[in-house]
Amino acid sequence: MLGLYLHIPFCSSICNYCNFNRGLFESGLKDRYVAALTREITDAGRGEPVDTIFFGGGTPSLLEPCEIAQLLAACRRAFDVAPAAEITLETNPETSTSERMEGFRAAGVTRISFGVQSFREPELKRLGRIHSAQRARAAVVEARAAGFDNLSLDLMMWLPQQSTADWRESVEALIDVSPQHASLYLLELYPNAPLKEDMARAGWSLAPDDDAAEMYLWSMGRMDEAGYGQYEISNVARPGFTSRHNLKYWQDGEWLGFGCGAHSTRNGVRWKNVSSTEEYISRLDRGQSVVTERRTLTRDTQLEEALFTGLRLTEGIDLDIVGRRYGIDAWARYGAAVRPSIEAGLAIREGGRLRLSRDGMLLANEILSVFV
Numbered sequence: 001m002l003g004l005y006l007h008i009p010f011c012s013s014i015c016n017y018c019n020f021n022r023g024l025f026e027s028g029l030k031d032r033y034v035a036a037l038t039r040e041i042t043d044a045g046r047g048e049p050v051d052t053i054f055f056g057g058g059t060p061s062l063l064e065p066c067e068i069a070q071l072l073a074a075c076r077r078a079f080d081v082a083p084a085a086e087i088t089l090e091t092n093p094e095t096s097t098s099e100r101m102e103g104f105r106a107a108g109v110t111r112i113s114f115g116v117q118s119f120r121e122p123e124l125k126r127l128g129r130i131h132s133a134q135r136a137r138a139a140v141v142e143a144r145a146a147g148f149d150n151l152s153l154d155l156m157m158w159l160p161q162q163s164t165a166d167w168r169e170s171v172e173a174l175i176d177v178s179p180q181h182a183s184l185y186l187l188e189l190y191p192n193a194p195l196k197e198d199m200a201r202a203g204w205s206l207a208p209d210d211d212a213a214e215m216y217l218w219s220m221g222r223m224d225e226a227g228y229g230q231y232e233i234s235n236v237a238r239p240g241f242t243s244r245h246n247l248k249y250w251q252d253g254e255w256l257g258f259g260c261g262a263h264s265t266r267n268g269v270r271w272k273n274v275s276s277t278e279e280y281i282s283r284l285d286r287g288q289s290v291v292t293e294r295r296t297l298t299r300d301t302q303l304e305e306a307l308f309t310g311l312r313l314t315e316g317i318d319l320d321i322v323g324r325r326y327g328i329d330a331w332a333r334y335g336a337a338v339r340p341s342i343e344a345g346l347a348i349r350e351g352g353r354l355r356l357s358r359d360g361m362l363l364a365n366e367i368l369s370v371f372v
């Protein structure tokens with residue numbers, strides 16, 4: 001079934017490491033954006049079955065619950081949304097109150113994904129985050145009280161000045177809070193990130209690469225012990241709580257993206273909406289298409305992407321299924337290139353499956369580059 005992604009490009013403040021498509025919240029612009037987004041969804045619908053909806057951003061929880069309800073109503077009118085659909089709202093702790101959580105629940109949201117990033121105040125400040133660790137804990141309590149029983153928390157590791165002991169403290173705090181799902185990401189510093197300038201000015205440094213590897217391997221082991229199963233390079237979940245929406249990206253699935261800068265993949269075609277919020281709104285106001293790039297994926301590209309994304313999953317890929325789907329013998333084509341990783345213990349071939357070991361996950365980009 002299809003997944004729907006709805007992009008909400010507004011934030012209360014801009015974090016110094018972020019290169020997502022977002023801008024500062026402005027009430028009038030937000031009102032016009034929600035109207036435009038509703039129109040884009042309405043125009044796109046053909047009644048196809050949908051089983052996941054994901055509000056991402058930006059900070060989608062800056063929308064009012066009635067606006068989330070309006071967008072979900074548009075999705076339901078335009079698509080055949082399954083009664084048990086997974087409906088996720090990315091939420092920043094500073095936007096959370098009991099009342100808003102109850103409103104999001106009543107609007108139909110079933111899953112909250114909190115951008116916590118760290119449970120240590122100095123780290124939150126260095127990243128330009130405006131919530132405190134205490135606010136993050138309170139937000140989780142508010143969400144549970146509102147009836148949410150599917151919560152995810154994001155943490156980032158290898159932050160400036162973060163030691164392995166500091167990282168362990170955040171992971172232990174996350175386990176104390178006991179969400180159903182967690183995403184543990186390594187910080188990626190993009191070339192012009194303001195955080196790089198902040199680091200240079202303040203003399204903050206990153207721990208050595210070996211410490212970053214230790215942080216990753218220790219935390220995945222600790223999450224195992226705490227009853228979470230790793231199912232993707234950066235994602236762990238209690239049984240039955242994997243992110244059904246994000247699995248579509250990794251399992252060669254199909255989705256439609258709505259909103260500025262959103263990507264879609266359907267029937268071997270990929271397209272992207274215009275990134276600028278203003279241009280997105282004005283194109284919809286003028287009745288014009290918001291799509292800026294569209295390309296038909298060749299079979300080779302689809303195969304490469306199926307391998308590249310599928311191997312992010314701990315279960316890896318079934319080479320026979322991929323082979324049948326794309327009409328090639330995947331092992332005959334890539335086996336020689338992958339064999340050195342298998343010999344180094346970074347990849348494992350078992351029966352018809354190929355997967356990365358946990359050590360291999362640390363070097364996933366290098367290993368998976370043989371496919372693209």
Ligand code: SF4
Nearest residue numbers: 011014015018057058
């Ligand atoms: S809240 Fe999220 S989307 Fe917004 S600036 Fe910070 S990291 Fe980026």
